[in-house]
Amino acid sequence: MDIARSLRAEARRTNERRLLVLAGDPERTRERAATALDAADIPSAETTVVGPTAFLDCEHHEQSRAEELLGRTRTAVVLDAHGELRPDAVGRTVGAVDGGGLYVLLAPPLETWPEKRDGFDASLSVPPFGVDDVSGHFRRRFVETLRAHRGIAIVDADTDAVEQEGLTDPPPSRSVPAPTPPSDAWFRSETYAQCLTDDQRDAVQAFESLRDDGTAVVVEADRGRGKSSAAGLAAGNLAVAGKDVLVTAPQYRSAAEVFARAGNLLETLDIGFARDRASEPQRLDIAAAGRVRYAPPDEAAALPDDPDVVIVDEAAALPVRRLEQFLDAPAVAFTTTVHGYEGAGRGFSVRFRDRLVEGDHAVTDVSMTTPIRYGDADPVEVWAFRALLLDARPPVNQLIEDATPETVEYRRLSAADLLADKHLLREVFGLLVLAHYRTEPSDLARLLDAPNLTVRALTHEGHVVAVALLAQEGGLSADTRATMYEGGRVRGNMLPDVLSTQLRDEAAGIPVGQRVLRIATHAAVRSRGLGSKLLSETRAEFADRVDWLGVSYGATPELVRFWADSGYQTVHLATSRNATSGEYSVVMLDPCSDDGAALAARHSAWFQDRITAVLSDSLDDCDPDVVRAVLRATDSEPSLRLSEWEWRLVAGVPGGASVLDTNPKPFRELTRQHLSAPADPAALSAREERLLVRKVLQAQPWSAVAEGLGFVSERECMRTLGGIVERLTRLYGDLWVQEELDRHL
Numbered sequence: 001m002d003i004a005r006s007l008r009a010e011a012r013r014t015n016e017r018r019l020l021v022l023a024g025d026p027e028r029t030r031e032r033a034a035t036a037l038d039a040a041d042i043p044s045a046e047t048t049v050v051g052p053t054a055f056l057d058c059e060h061h062e063q064s065r066a067e068e069l070l071g072r073t074r075t076a077v078v079l080d081a082h083g084e085l086r087p088d089a090v091g092r093t094v095g096a097v098d099g100g101g102l103y104v105l106l107a108p109p110l111e112t113w114p115e116k117r118d119g120f121d122a123s124l125s126v127p128p129f130g131v132d133d134v135s136g137h138f139r140r141r142f143v144e145t146l147r148a149h150r151g152i153a154i155v156d157a158d159t160d161a162v163e164q165e166g167l168t169d170p171p172p173s174r175s176v177p178a179p180t181p182p183s184d185a186w187f188r189s190e191t192y193a194q195c196l197t198d199d200q201r202d203a204v205q206a207f208e209s210l211r212d213d214g215t216a217v218v219v220e221a222d223r224g225r226g227k228s229s230a231a232g233l234a235a236g237n238l239a240v241a242g243k244d245v246l247v248t249a250p251q252y253r254s255a256a257e258v259f260a261r262a263g264n265l266l267e268t269l270d271i272g273f274a275r276d277r278a279s280e281p282q283r284l285d286i287a288a289a290g291r292v293r294y295a296p297p298d299e300a301a302a303l304p305d306d307p308d309v310v311i312v313d314e315a316a317a318l319p320v321r322r323l324e325q326f327l328d329a330p331a332v333a334f335t336t337t338v339h340g341y342e343g344a345g346r347g348f349s350v351r352f353r354d355r356l357v358e359g360d361h362a363v364t365d366v367s368m369t370t371p372i373r374y375g376d377a378d379p380v381e382v383w384a385f386r387a388l389l390l391d392a393r394p395p396v397n398q399l400i401e402d403a404t405p406e407t408v409e410y411r412r413l414s415a416a417d418l419l420a421d422k423h424l425l426r427e428v429f430g431l432l433v434l435a436h437y438r439t440e441p442s443d444l445a446r447l448l449d450a451p452n453l454t455v456r457a458l459t460h461e462g463h464v465v466a467v468a469l470l471a472q473e474g475g476l477s478a479d480t481r482a483t484m485y486e487g488g489r490v491r492g493n494m495l496p497d498v499l500s501t502q503l504r505d506e507a508a509g510i511p512v513g514q515r516v517l518r519i520a521t522h523a524a525v526r527s528r529g530l531g532s533k534l535l536s537e538t539r540a541e542f543a544d545r546v547d548w549l550g551v552s553y554g555a556t557p558e559l560v561r562f563w564a565d566s567g568y569q570t571v572h573l574a575t576s577r578n579a580t581s582g583e584y585s586v587v588m589l590d591p592c593s594d595d596g597a598a599l600a601a602r603h604s605a606w607f608q609d610r611i612t613a614v615l616s617d618s619l620d621d622c623d624p625d626v627v628r629a630v631l632r633a634t635d636s637e638p639s640l641r642l643s644e645w646e647w648r649l650v651a652g653v654p655g656g657a658s659v660l661d662t663n664p665k666p667f668r669e670l671t672r673q674h675l676s677a678p679a680d681p682a683a684l685s686a687r688e689e690r691l692l693v694r695k696v697l698q699a700q701p702w703s704a705v706a707e708g709l710g711f712v713s714e715r716e717c718m719r720t721l722g723g724i725v726e727r728l729t730r731l732y733g734d735l736w737v738q739e740e741l742d743r744h745l
């Protein structure tokens with residue numbers, strides 16, 4: 001295995017990584033991998049195998065557990081892709097390989113690999129499609145990138161023939177000068193002597209602001225730029241200054257670097273400190289000063305012992321709701337990966353950034369571009385970015401800023417169209433990545449290969465300004481429907497699944513629909529009607545062919561209005577929060593045929609029947625503006641049927657003759673009627689409607705309602721509710737009810 005030896009030698013000389021592809025028979029490639037690592041002089045303690053079998057005596061994970069390598073540094077990672085190639089596993093593991101190390105890929109013979117269907121392909125075969133309907137575009141493109149990029153050796157493991165050497169023969173690299181320390185530093189000067197790049201110095205200096213309350217720092221960087229280390233250097237300093245620093249991250253391992261750097265700094269400063277554990281110090285205590293301690297995100301969110309500073313490492317991997325909880329800390333830092341394991345840490349920016357900026361903290365932003373783990377312009381990083389489109393971008397603003405619904409063209413984009421035009425593919429994927437909380441490399445494979453998916457876009461002068469990803473659902477056989485109804489797992493088909501499994505409607509899988517999986521408009525041209533135009537064009541295209549168009553997403557008031565304006569109606573509001581966005585998901589349908597209309601009508605009616613009971617129970621913490629928007633987006637005419645006695649209860653409240661608590665049911669019915677199908681939409685203000693949601697529908701205590709909605713006292717809040725009930729009684733009650741009302745006023 002001379003090739004492995006020379007690759008490693010070159011990797012070490014340049015402080016870059018090299019990629020070694022061993023293609024052929026599975027067992028043979030595994031044997032050759034062992035020989036290659038031996039020849040390259042990489043000990044098993046510094047190697048991780050990611051794949052189905054632990055064929056080397058070293059750390060091993062399945063591809064589904066590739067996140068174990070996030071934030072870590074290994075000399076070699078062997079990705080065994082014989083059983084399957086999960087694009088996300090490539091994205092998560094490649095960044096962990098150290099400069100001077102090797103990324104080793106074991107694969108079937110490359111000529112036939114794209115035609116083979118593997119475990120990952122099976123996950124893309126959504127009924128009624130089978131695995132043979134999955135195309136091999138992603139892997140064909142992947143193999144092409146292996147052949148086209150520098151720094152990648154390809155060896156036929158069966159014959160040991162070297163197809164491609166992968167040596168780049170670079171000129172000797174220039175030594176990078178050490179960063180100069182800042183002139184006006186607050187942190188101890190030794191800190192800056194430990195920084196390895198100018199970027200890291202600047203990031204550490206940005207952390208200085210955390211000494212004051214009301215501050216926040218956001219560090220964005222690609223992988224291996226030294227952001228955890230920067231956070232560690234800062235944490236050490238803050239602890240020396242007496243601060244209690246709480247560090248959190250999805251896994252301790254990815255935050256370990258924070259503790260390593262903080263500990264190292266304290267040693268350099270010759271400051272005595274105690275570590276709680278020798279092997280995995282999750283806590284550093286400085287006598288009579290501060291400390292740095294770790295807690296997993298769920299514990300850390302409660303801000304145990306009121307820390308002065310919270311550092312959230314790998315923040316993009318946590319849900320937005322979780323991130324928001326850390327904003328209760330006096331000072332807080334978030335470090336996030338921009339491109340990489342999640343495909344797009346930009347998701348962090350999508351939902352959370354706005355909330356951070358709107359909040360009370362003064363925010364300092366820093367980004368780090370110069371790699372530390374490996375040399376600048378590392379060929380394996382360049383390859384991974386291209387192969388997984390981690391650096392995909394939507395078009396620059398200047399190209400599309402004049403787009404309006406009148407200038408754009410509706411495009412049906414097949415996988416072949418996207419592969420034939422790499423700019424188009426980059427723009428489509430880039431737009432999805434930038435607009436959605438978590439778009440991963442596997443989404444690229446899905447976009448190119450999944451038989452049930454369709455891409456539609458609006459282009460302005462050839463550039464993508466809006467994109468929608470649609471999934472075919474429904475049209476299921478009786479067997480598949482029965483499996484689903486009985487709780488068995490059926491891939492894809494999210495809406496039929498929710499409607500049949502949770503809402504007990506076995507026939508929901510019969511009509512055929514297109515679910516809008518994702519939609520995004522370029523940020524520079526939002527709110528001009530482009531998103532609505534894309535939906536109306538999609539409807540025009542599909543209306544004759546499907547029974548319904550549908551969607552499910554984490555509900556925000558603005559999004560619900562956007563979908564409702566395009567004709568989608570609420571049929572379900574989930575009772576648990578979405579794990580990623582932390583929001584409650586809403587399901588909406590836009591029927592296109594009689595069968596679709598029947599499906600939507602019965603689910604709308606059931607929704608109306610059950611929603612008040614759910615809102616006073618598991619949805620009692622749902623944002624009142626979401627509740628208002630979701631109810632307003634229902635289509636069925638709610639029938640307000642109150643008994644005579646119930647009307648008398650209602651009519652007695654404004655004059656103080658009766659109280660809500662005696663029987664909340666009629667008040668809930670009246671509220672539901674008004675929020676879903678108001679006789680006069682302007683009868684109540686937004687605040688008054690929120691009061692109805694909080695008190696009547698969600699049964700919150702008066703004190704919480706009054707405080708949450710800014711009433712000066714509970715009495716004022718009660719009086720306002722009385723006035724609201726009076727107006728609703730006049731709107732919906734018969735003449736005798738109104739007379740009953742007047743008797744008590």
Ligand SMILES: CC(=O)SCCNC(=O)CCNC(=O)[C@H](O)C(C)(C)COP(=O)(O)OP(=O)(O)OC[C@H]1O[C@@H](n2cnc3c(N)ncnc32)[C@H](O)[C@@H]1OP(=O)(O)O
Pocket residue numbers: 435436466516517518519520521522525526527528529530531532533551552553558559561562565
């Ligand atoms: C399944 C899912 O993907 S759900 C998630 C949806 N996607 C995202 O959240 C990604 C980030 N967001 C976006 O990309 C966009 O904001 C989208 C896709 C939600 C909306 O796209 P846009 O092109 O802005 O939509 P559009 O302009 O048609 O409508 C949005 C707003 O503009 C208004 N609007 C509609 N038509 C016009 C018009 N002709 N002129 C001016 N304003 C208009 C609408 O009233 C709407 O306002 P509202 O939100 O207060 O109701």
Ligand SMILES: Nc1ncnc2c1ncn2[C@@H]1O[C@H](COP(=O)(O)OP(=O)(O)OP(=O)(O)O)[C@@H](O)[C@H]1O
Pocket residue numbers: 070071072073095096194195196200221222223224225226227228229230254257337372373
């Ligand atoms: N100032 C430093 N001193 C010593 N080593 C450093 C320093 N900064 C970074 N490193 C080393 O460089 C590697 C990458 O650093 P670090 O883990 O901080 O980067 P990161 O951007 O958080 O990476 P990832 O995105 O993978 O989590 C680590 O092995 C770390 O030990």
